[in-house]
Amino acid sequence: MNANLAVITDNLDYLLWGRLAQGEPGGVVLTLLMALGAAALAIPVGVVLACAAWRYRGGVRRLLFLWAEIIRGIPLIFVIFWLWYLLPMMTGGSLPGAVTVTLALAWFTSAAVMHSVLAGLQALPSGQYEAAQTQGFSESQALWFILLPQALRNVMPSLLGILIALLKDTSLAFIVNVPELTTVAGQVNNRVQIYPMALFIFIAVIYYLLCSSLGLLARRFQRQAV
Amino acid sequence: MLTFDWQGVLSGQPLQWILSGYLTTLWVSAIGMVLAGLLTGLFLLLRLAGGRIGRGLVATWVSLFRNTPLLVQLLFWYFAAWNLLPQGLRDSINAPHSGSVLPGDVWWLSPEFLCSAWGLAAFTSAFLIEEITAGMRAVSPGQVEAALSQGFSHQALLRHILLPQGLIYAWQPVVGQLLNLMKLSSLASGIGFAELTYQVRQIESYNAHALEAFAVGTVLYLLTGMVLGLLLTRLPVARQKPARQARTSTQGEPQHER
Numbered sequence: 001m002n003a004n005l006a007v008i009t010d011n012l013d014y015l016l017w018g019r020l021a022q023g024e025p026g027g028v029v030l031t032l033l034m035a036l037g038a039a040a041l042a043i044p045v046g047v048v049l050a051c052a053a054w055r056y057r058g059g060v061r062r063l064l065f066l067w068a069e070i071i072r073g074i075p076l077i078f079v080i081f082w083l084w085y086l087l088p089m090m091t092g093g094s095l096p097g098a099v100t101v102t103l104a105l106a107w108f109t110s111a112a113v114m115h116s117v118l119a120g121l122q123a124l125p126s127g128q129y130e131a132a133q134t135q136g137f138s139e140s141q142a143l144w145f146i147l148l149p150q151a152l153r154n155v156m157p158s159l160l161g162i163l164i165a166l167l168k169d170t171s172l173a174f175i176v177n178v179p180e181l182t183t184v185a186g187q188v189n190n191r192v193q194i195y196p197m198a199l200f201i202f203i204a205v206i207y208y209l210l211c212s213s214l215g216l217l218a219r220r221f222q223r224q225a226v
Numbered sequence: 227m228l229t230f231d232w233q234g235v236l237s238g239q240p241l242q243w244i245l246s247g248y249l250t251t252l253w254v255s256a257i258g259m260v261l262a263g264l265l266t267g268l269f270l271l272l273r274l275a276g277g278r279i280g281r282g283l284v285a286t287w288v289s290l291f292r293n294t295p296l297l298v299q300l301l302f303w304y305f306a307a308w309n310l311l312p313q314g315l316r317d318s319i320n321a322p323h324s325g326s327v328l329p330g331d332v333w334w335l336s337p338e339f340l341c342s343a344w345g346l347a348a349f350t351s352a353f354l355i356e357e358i359t360a361g362m363r364a365v366s367p368g369q370v371e372a373a374l375s376q377g378f379s380h381q382a383l384l385r386h387i388l389l390p391q392g393l394i395y396a397w398q399p400v401v402g403q404l405l406n407l408m409k410l411s412s413l414a415s416g417i418g419f420a421e422l423t424y425q426v427r428q429i430e431s432y433n434a435h436a437l438e439a440f441a442v443g444t445v446l447y448l449l450t451g452m453v454l455g456l457l458l459t460r461l462p463v464a465r466q467k468p469a470r471q472a473r474t475s476t477q478g479e480p481q482h483e484r
Contacts, residue, residue, distance in 0.1 A: 074409070074444050075409045075412035078412070078444050082444075085437055171297045186301065196309070197307075200298060200305065204299075207294045211293035
């Protein structure tokens with residue numbers, strides 16, 4: 001049992017922040033950085049797309065839905081693979097692996113954010129928009145001042161659900177060997193090889209604590225919304 | 227800039243890899259779905275009939291598998307839990323026998339296949355339990371009371387009253403979860419399971435036709451999802467109209483892993 005614990009305590013700093021001192025964050029720190037970065041990209045993009053789909057009902061909305069449908073239809077690993085190969089071709093240089101995975105996660109997540117926010121916009125009583133129009137609000141003003149603030153508050157629980165999924169999805173960086181929590185645990189496991197149980201339970205606990213606290217937050221928002 | 231050479235993927239060894247990987251993906255998804263269904267039924271019964279301890283167990287199961295990444299779960303089953311099985315059992319699974327090959331030359335008696343199917347099933351069951359419970363909540367309480375007063379056992383209540391109606395109410399999210407299982411089987415490449423994603427990456431290191439291989443893989447997953455979705459929404463259960471509008475929305479927790 002002590003040896004089981006030792007495998008964690010010996011590697012604790014590596015699991016928590018990787019080689020942060022040398023300027024290469026890893027472990028839990030990199031997991032959080034990637035999740036936050038992807039969320040910071042995906043939420044604004046998703047909200048803008050939702051507004052576009054709300055405003056332009058015809059072809060634009062169908063195109064956006066098709067785009068979201070395709071993204072939803074393929075495994076996230078493939079989105080990561082595509083960006084992994086296409087981004088260097090398009091930019092000519094090579095991006096750090098963590099950035100590529102973050103962009104892939106953001107791209108993937110923005111489709112979910114779009115659907116969620118659009119549902120929130122459509123759920124508002126139509127009187128809200130009509131009243132704004134009679135008061136001389138332009139469409140974008142009505143969206144910005146009247147509709148979005150209400151819709152975003154209502155879809156907060158579902159956005160937090162998307163964030164939880166995003167946090168868990170950072171583990172896919174394991175497949176392309178970007179040193180976030182799952183990858184470093186795999187590395188330690190390959191090196192030590194005798195205590196996989198303790199190691200994987202430990203990182204599962206970390207993910208569990210992060211995700212379930214977001215879940216608690218979502219439930220609190222849900223109660224307020226009712 | 228982008229030139230595609232499909233010959234490097236759709237012939238010879240790479241084509242064989244893709245076909246074998248695709249069949250493996252289909253098999254592990256099918257077996258995973260069946261297992262997930264069995265686990266879900268078991269846990270729904272436990273939630274209904276198991277009293278406080280039963281409900282606590284189910285809640286723990288659901289919470290554990292929903293709040294940790296599937297990839298970590300697969301690594302756990304493969305690297306840690308597998309070694310807890312008795313040595314004799316593991317040896318006999320690894321030994322070659324006649325019944326260990328499924329049609330299409332897919333080996334199912336291997337640690338990779340079993341851990342993948344089990345891991346996918348356990349993960350998916352945690353989502354199915356919640357979706358179907360939400361569907362069953364739409365069944366009017368009077369029906370449950372009537373059944374109990376007629377002397378129905380918990381098992382009969384679930385089997386004849388709650389599950390048939392709950393499934394109709396919750397069919398759409400259930401289909402979503404099953405499609406998700408098929409897509410998520412791609413994560414099993416992380417434990418070295420030779421399904422489609424694994425084989426596609428193998429082509430990349432074999433003849434560097436990465437983009438063509440990814441394109442083929444992407445199309446195969448998309449098409450399989452579409453066909454499977456069409457099939458599942460054409461089943462009899464999907465065509466029955468719910469008696470009333472279900473409040474099956476699990477809004478706030480759409481924690482679908484992708």
